[in-house]
Amino acid sequence: MRGFWADELDQRRQGGLYRFRKAVSPHPSDPARVLWRGRPLVNFASNDYLGLARDPRLAAAAARAQRREGTGAGASPLVSGWLPVHRSLERRLAEHAGTDASLVFPSGFAANLAAVTALAGPGDLVLSDALNHASLVDGCRLSRARVEVFAHADPSSADGILSRCRGSFRRAWIITDSVFSMDGDEAPLADLAVVARRHDAGLIVDEAHATGVLGPRGRGLSASLPMDAVPAGLVRVGTLSKALGAQGGFVAADRGTIRWIVNQGRSYMFSTALAPGSAAAARAALRLSHAEPWRRERVLALAGRLRDFMAGLGRPAPGDSAIVPVIAGPERLAMAWAGHCLDRGWLVPAIRHPSVPRGGARLRVSLSADHSDDDLAGLMEALATLPETEA
Numbered sequence: 001m002r003g004f005w006a007d008e009l010d011q012r013r014q015g016g017l018y019r020f021r022k023a024v025s026p027h028p029s030d031p032a033r034v035l036w037r038g039r040p041l042v043n044f045a046s047n048d049y050l051g052l053a054r055d056p057r058l059a060a061a062a063a064r065a066q067r068r069e070g071t072g073a074g075a076s077p078l079v080s081g082w083l084p085v086h087r088s089l090e091r092r093l094a095e096h097a098g099t100d101a102s103l104v105f106p107s108g109f110a111a112n113l114a115a116v117t118a119l120a121g122p123g124d125l126v127l128s129d130a131l132n133h134a135s136l137v138d139g140c141r142l143s144r145a146r147v148e149v150f151a152h153a154d155p156s157s158a159d160g161i162l163s164r165c166r167g168s169f170r171r172a173w174i175i176t177d178s179v180f181s182m183d184g185d186e187a188p189l190a191d192l193a194v195v196a197r198r199h200d201a202g203l204i205v206d207e208a209h210a211t212g213v214l215g216p217r218g219r220g221l222s223a224s225l226p227m228d229a230v231p232a233g234l235v236r237v238g239t240l241s242k243a244l245g246a247q248g249g250f251v252a253a254d255r256g257t258i259r260w261i262v263n264q265g266r267s268y269m270f271s272t273a274l275a276p277g278s279a280a281a282a283r284a285a286l287r288l289s290h291a292e293p294w295r296r297e298r299v300l301a302l303a304g305r306l307r308d309f310m311a312g313l314g315r316p317a318p319g320d321s322a323i324v325p326v327i328a329g330p331e332r333l334a335m336a337w338a339g340h341c342l343d344r345g346w347l348v349p350a351i352r353h354p355s356v357p358r359g360g361a362r363l364r365v366s367l368s369a370d371h372s373d374d375d376l377a378g379l380m381e382a383l384a385t386l387p388e389t390e391a
């Protein structure tokens with residue numbers, strides 16, 4: 001059958017926008033590598049920033065929790081799925097984020113959906129950074145609040161919108177990633193907090209790429225804000241699926257806000273609770289992220305070296321995170337660059353629309369504490385010889 005999608009997919013193929021999955025397998029002995037078509041590739045595509053996803057201590061913690069509490073939670077947390085492992089993980093995450101309470105979800109995507117849709121609704125105003133993650137964008141749309149997009153990382157743009165519109169709305173929220181997933185740069189959180197305060201707005205910060213990596217002791221960039229920085233509400237969202245090497249997401253906030261999301265967040269209420277094994281693995285990872293600060297230091301040092309190198313090649317990358325973009329522009333050029341790296345044994349994804357704007361395609365290098373100096377040197381060599389054209 002030639003489905004209705006066939007022509008559209010052909011067009012995407014021609015435009016370098018077709019999406020497909022690579023059938024990779026874990027390397028048997030090296031967590032920094034995967035096997036693809038029988039070949040080992042150094043993995044610069046994973047968000048396992050601290051190198052914890054294949055740590056045997058996480059696997060052992062997951063196995064113990066599965067034996068004790070089951071492989072699945074069996075029901076929504078509101079029915080019978082809120083188990084001891086969730087409660088203890090929620091306490092640890094609240095301590096980690098420096099908040100009264102937290103709430104654990106099956107994914108970071110679900111956590112963002114619940115936070116935004118529970119806190120904003122018809123009659124409210126949400127201001128969303130132009131480069132926010134898809135889960136925040138979808139949360140804004142589903143909330144049925146009025147959505148205004150402010151210029152990327154630009155507090156004066158948010159301030160201008162709030163000055164014009166704030167009076168017509170009941171509540172307002174500024175919503176931003178703390179580290180932008182495809183650019184690796186950071187939101188100006190202190191300045192956004194000042195704008196939020198000035199206009200009696202709340203601030204929702206998605207710490208997906210900062211959790212465990214950036215901020216004091218890896219507690220996220222919003223952990224540097226004073227507790228009373230945003231009187232109308234400061235809500236932190238994070239994921240357990242990237243630096244913490246497990247699976248799931250969380251919201252951390254004051255107790256009242258958490259109670260409200262339990263009652264109003266549909267992706268919390270109507271979804272089975274996080275699998276106990278994932279919760280236990282995340283709890284172990286959180287402990288290790290504190291006990292082994294060298295992981296954070298290592299990944300940030302590698303990213304810093306790559307940024308310096310790329311700046312020397314005339315391709316500077318913004319920010320201080322573990323994500324280093326190499327901007328190509330045309331989609332097909334980014335695909336050619338990914339192929340160039342792949343041929344040399346480096347797995348680096350080409351990121352294209354709709355993850356980034358059309359014509360803003362790029363390689364996205366994710367560093368990990370597992371990468372060796374030689375891995376980085378090899379990647380640099382490949383990046384220094386990127387082809388000028390897609391042919």
Ligand SMILES: Cc1ncc(COP(=O)(O)O)c(C=O)c1O
Nearest residue numbers: 107108109133181208239241248
């Ligand atoms: C900024 C950001 N927020 C949220 C998410 C979703 O997190 P998860 O993968 O745990 O669903 C991602 C994942 O790609 C992300 O990059």
